[in-house]
Amino acid sequence: MNGTAAEFEWTFGYPAESVWSAPGRINLIGEHTDYNDGFVLPMALDHSLAVAAARRDDGTVRLRSRQEPGATDVAVDELEPGSVTGWAGYPAGAIWALLRCGHRVGGLDLLVDSTIPTGAGLSSSAALTCATALATLHLYGIDTDRRSIARAAQHAEGEFVGMPCGILDQSAVLLAERGHALFMDTRSLQTEQVPVDLAEHGLALLTIDTRAPHRLVGGEYAERRRCCEQAARTLGVPALREIDAARLPETLDALDDDRTRRRVRHVVTENERVLRTVELLRAGKLRDVGPLLTASHVSLRDDYEVSVAEVDTAVDAALEAGALGARITGGGFGGCVIALVDEHRASACTEAVRAAYHRNGFTPPETFTVTPAAGARREA
Template identity: 50%
Template sequence: MAAEAAQTAEAVEGFRAVHGGDPAGVWAAPGRVNLIGEHTDYNDGFVMPLALPHTARVAADRRDDGALNLYSADVPDGTARLTVDKLAAEREAGLASGGGGGFGGWAAYPAGVVWAMREEGLLPGDGAGADLYVRSDVPVGAGLSSSAALEVATAVALNDLYGLGLSPERIALLCRRAENDFVGVPSGIMDQMASACCTAGHALYLDTRDLTRRQVPLDLAAEGLRLLVVDTRVQHALGDGEYARRRAGCEEAAAALGVRALRDVPYEELDAVPARLADPALLPLVRHVVTENRRVRRVIDLLDAGETRAVGPVLTEGHASLRDDFAVSCPELDLVVETANAAGALGARMTGGGFGGSAIVLVEAAGAESVGAAVTEAFAAAGHRPPRLFEALPSTGARRLDV
């Protein structure tokens, strides 16, 4: 609580320094780590994320002149001054000029949220604007949803500032629209739902088709376990385009199989899939999504039965599928998984979109330090940058902070 109070005070002081007055409040939304269920959300499948203690904080106040003044304390020259009723045009002009006008980076995410709210008729008139001050400790480029945290923090701030009365689910959907249609990233719904809807001490079991969900108790410490996040500090440039290609391939495969989404392919019918696909390159994508959905359900069953340690091998199995079938891993992520398991971890896998980012490691609490040391030493021996390691503590979702 002391750390949160200090972060809130910093946001208030930052807002005063930048915008010349007091904010109406400070709001926070967390990053997330995904326990199991990767690349299933845009296939209408199942996921199981948990919120991290790392958050994006937004200090904000209303404006009635249609201006959107953004400031990020996390980037050089973090100022973007925009016009609410011209956001789409300003975005296009900025992209055409190589990312100017506040676009091409962080500012597109909060601006996209404002744009999405206006598109859906939620903000009153052309004069509804805002001053925002942003600060985040969610690692960027680590596959921990720093962008979703920023979107959701912006959305909950605007929700309160304008008395919109939006549910966490509606906020998540607005933020996904911002990311898909304004920023141009074809993400699924998991990241925004996790940031908006997770609760402390739980993982979120989410059906991404109808957004039904269940908070699943996850008290690893009580069982003598820890879930480590290993940020490889690697982000391969091919990731964004490859992500879009994987999604397009999944959609092509679903169409060829005559189903709405790959979620609708039964696990028991996987053996019959090759004969139904004209393009054999689509088969590994289908196999990953179908088996990954099954892994999510297996993890739920194990947690419900109190067999948390048995989740470990399912994580490792999921990594093999992401590496071999979906082909979104990289040498650094593979090294984390191989080294951690060899050092005594219960299981490990990459988490997030892939091509870099982070892995998670389920480990006995007594062995966490030695497993972490083994991974760090392996990175040094391979000539990689030292990884960043921290514990994933299931935390609360988006909220207003006490000022």
């Protein structure tokens, strides 16, 4: 991250006081469960984002990025939802959220530098809000716990930017540990670090950036959240987390329309898949996780309807080439696919996906393997 600090000095004309990095994330399983008080199982990536920052004494926030064009200057006391748009809305929103929490923070110069693929569903936005929050709190001498920071970062995305996300992404960015997936109960915010040693089992987690644009600030994500919240009210429960999987058929009968029934069925069965996956990981049965990944994709494709043609093509090609399981990861409508593969089959699966894309006239995908990485940290 030395280049980030050097770029900060070149951009602003003086040295940065601090540099913080935050990783992207892959969600192993547990999609669209977090805003339903359910269970999730993400892990951090080696792809990361850095924020170099320094304080200003005039109450101004100046935001710059090495990857994104444009410059944003805004007064701290003028920050409010809608006041800053585009990529700069995320760091601006993080500062706004800290102020709303009662933290006394002021002006900043801030430079962003990222290796997280944008638009791929790897939570570059959560990395940006969390890294900004950590840098800001550090510079202003404020000590608070990371779960509180995660909640503030979630509010930044939900209320400042307008993306009504759950707490999954921010928690993974801040709390993940190397070599582990983060099992989280999003109601209690209790977490457990679950070992994921792919190499020990001769496995690889192949990640396929489908190159289908991943844009969630639009209405599709919000519509699904509203549908779930309305279903919970109809069923008389605080959240769909409360639905007993054993009583799912009769619960679904109490709902009026098929679309709502399918949304509810996904959330309830996805929670069960997360719990089963955690059991298997604890027992060291990583290979047995594959069918659960595929079942998750089928549910996201058919019941939650968040998949697209490029994603389904990647999943089908990987499975046909011998993947143990594959699914869309992230909120959907594009982004990445993960495939659990025998280590020696990773290249064959990659080539199979590329060939399927070529046949369908899609933009060639990017592929890479991932291992669980550490969460956000100070670099300088």
